[in-house]
Amino acid sequence: xxSSPELRVRLRQKAPIPLDAEIACAPGEVxxxxxxxxxxxxxxxRAIAGIYRPREGLVECGGETWLDTExxxxxxxxxxxxxxxxxxxxxxxxxxxxxxxxxxxxxxPKDQRAEAAHGWLARVHLAGLEARRPAELSGGQQQxxxxxxxxxxxxxxxxxxxxxxxxxxxxxxxxxxELAELRGxxxxxxxxxxxxxxxxxxxxxxxxxxxQGRTLQSGPPHDVMARPASVEVARLVDxxxxxxxxxxxxxxxxxxxxxxxxxxxLEAAHxxxxxxxxxxxxxxxxxxxxxxxxxxxxxGEAENxxxxxxxxxVRLGDAVSLGVRLTWESxxxxxxxxxxxxxxxxxxxxGVSVTASLLSEAIHLMPPADDE
Amino acid sequence: MDWPALTLSLxxxxxxxxxxxxxxxxxxxxxxxxxxxGRGFVEAMLTLPLVxxxxxxxYYFLVxxxxxxxxxxxxxxxxxxxxxxSFSGLLVASVIVNLPFAVQPMQRAFEAIPDxxxxxxxxxxxxxxxxxxxxxxxxxxxxxxTGLVLTFAHTLGEFxxxxxxxxxxxxxxxxxxxxxxxRVQAFDNSxxxxxxxxxxxxxxxxxxxxxxxxxxxxxxxx
Numbered sequence: 001x002x003s004s005p006e007l008r009v010r011l012r013q014k015a016p017i018p019l020d021a022e023i024a025c026a027p028g029e030v031x032x033x034x035x036x037x038x039x040x041x042x043x044x045x046r047a048i049a050g051i052y053r054p055r056e057g058l059v060e061c062g063g064e065t066w067l068d069t070e071x072x073x074x075x076x077x078x079x080x081x082x083x084x085x086x087x088x089x090x091x092x093x094x095x096x097x098x099x100x101x102x103x104x105x106x107x108x109p110k111d112q113r114a115e116a117a118h119g120w121l122a123r124v125h126l127a128g129l130e131a132r133r134p135a136e137l138s139g140g141q142q143q144x145x146x147x148x149x150x151x152x153x154x155x156x157x158x159x160x161x162x163x164x165x166x167x168x169x170x171x172x173x174x175x176x177x178e179l180a181e182l183r184g185x186x187x188x189x190x191x192x193x194x195x196x197x198x199x200x201x202x203x204x205x206x207x208x209x210x211x212q213g214r215t216l217q218s219g220p221p222h223d224v225m226a227r228p229a230s231v232e233v234a235r236l237v238d239x240x241x242x243x244x245x246x247x248x249x250x251x252x253x254x255x256x257x258x259x260x261x262x263x264x265x266l267e268a269a270h271x272x273x274x275x276x277x278x279x280x281x282x283x284x285x286x287x288x289x290x291x292x293x294x295x296x297x298x299x300g301e302a303e304n305x306x307x308x309x310x311x312x313x314v315r316l317g318d319a320v321s322l323g324v325r326l327t328w329e330s331x332x333x334x335x336x337x338x339x340x341x342x343x344x345x346x347x348x349x350x351g352v353s354v355t356a357s358l359l360s361e362a363i364h365l366m367p368p369a370d371d372e
Numbered sequence: 373m374d375w376p377a378l379t380l381s382l383x384x385x386x387x388x389x390x391x392x393x394x395x396x397x398x399x400x401x402x403x404x405x406x407x408x409x410g411r412g413f414v415e416a417m418l419t420l421p422l423v424x425x426x427x428x429x430x431y432y433f434l435v436x437x438x439x440x441x442x443x444x445x446x447x448x449x450x451x452x453x454x455x456x457x458s459f460s461g462l463l464v465a466s467v468i469v470n471l472p473f474a475v476q477p478m479q480r481a482f483e484a485i486p487d488x489x490x491x492x493x494x495x496x497x498x499x500x501x502x503x504x505x506x507x508x509x510x511x512x513x514x515x516x517x518t519g520l521v522l523t524f525a526h527t528l529g530e531f532x533x534x535x536x537x538x539x540x541x542x543x544x545x546x547x548x549x550x551x552x553x554x555r556v557q558a559f560d561n562s563x564x565x566x567x568x569x570x571x572x573x574x575x576x577x578x579x580x581x582x583x584x585x586x587x588x589x590x591x592x593x594x
Contacts, residue, residue: 046491049495050494051491051495076494077494077495078495078496078498078499078500083495084491084492084495086488086491086492088486088488090489090491090492091492092489092492092493092507093489093511094510094511103496103506104496106496106497106498149492149496150495153495153496153497
């Protein structure tokens, strides 16, 4: 038997919730499972914990097999060493913080449980609040009790189901830091379910994109967000600049691939896997679209210049989100974000003509979308 | 005051409560959480004793328990006595009649426990019976006590079914409700009045406890 400490999950079913998911997470690694609401993120987590039973599946963790539908093996939840932090925390309302953590310590002899529970509560900075009931704790404190309770069981995997969605912003920032600290001490796979890409980018080593129960792409968050494997993923990671073009030629000497985008020829990151003449989709993060200064020209303007006119001007705090209608194709908008002072100094307003440069290494090619 | 009738009623009430406690917890939990297809039918059957006239219920018990029925014959063969016009028959009828009073409050109490709490219990490594003892019962106990209090009070007051199944045999099947009726028939209004007042007080107490407990459930889960 394979005794890899990794968490390995494979789930497949057509109904009632479609699932086609493959997930792996190494000990000490934080894997973010990201997808829109209803994408099946929580279902995957529940299937790992044994709360949800998929038609077909395999769940291996810490060298044990918890679920193998082919061998009709399906351990009940209490026999799977999972630490699960529920979105609502699911603290036992009739027990104190201490009681909640002690409920998880059934594997220890009775006389050691109180001491261990004290220790866990101290580790999540709740010393002194042992006697409080959940209703007497703040949201952030409740979340810490839930984390302490999940870890107290000495789990082989830690599962976090949108644990930061119910706390305010400043508490969330603090909890982020605490999770980062904690992961250094807990050498088990950690899976974090979230719909927040920024959260995934901040906390996770790798992320897996899930849509309609199907895992689409896994990788380091910045890779997935900057280089989505498909148009579907590009849309899910909030890339607004997604266009179609045709591969013109490859320039291995400059590490570039040239693409024809309407009348323009753009230099993109080198992708020899797409043949010349092939139609492709491409994307660029809006942060990698650079606005040319209108008062005086500057370096870098030769890099994929795209002319247009401002058609959308949305102020978001200290930044401005711009939609530039392309001169050569009025149905296309190129999105970019500039600091407010830049927008003001350049006199940007609706209808003003501008030129933007597309940083060539940020132009990412993908197979064309099925629906286009 | 007919003391033997009062003790008989109290004994009947206590035994009914004792028998319905595990049955109510089992059925209440099953109905609260299971997604079995026949659930609506089971619930309707359990509610039937609430809407049927007691004489109708009593009549069917009489038929089912009588010496001509297989149940009556089996009981006679095993215990050497008949179910009808006996305390045992009264107890069986009382348990069945009180099913809705016991099960429904317990079912509501179990339904009020979020699924996630029980899942969290399992994720803590608690076995199903530990989840029952440490999570379900502590959270559902007001509903469980309510069911038992209602059962007890209703047993003391049951008249039609008792009269049909048990008759009015002193010390065997004459409950306090029957005794009141007998007193009135014998023009002993003061005797009937004392016993009626006692039942009134007991019922008020039962309702008081029930309302206090249900407001507790509301606060806890609201």
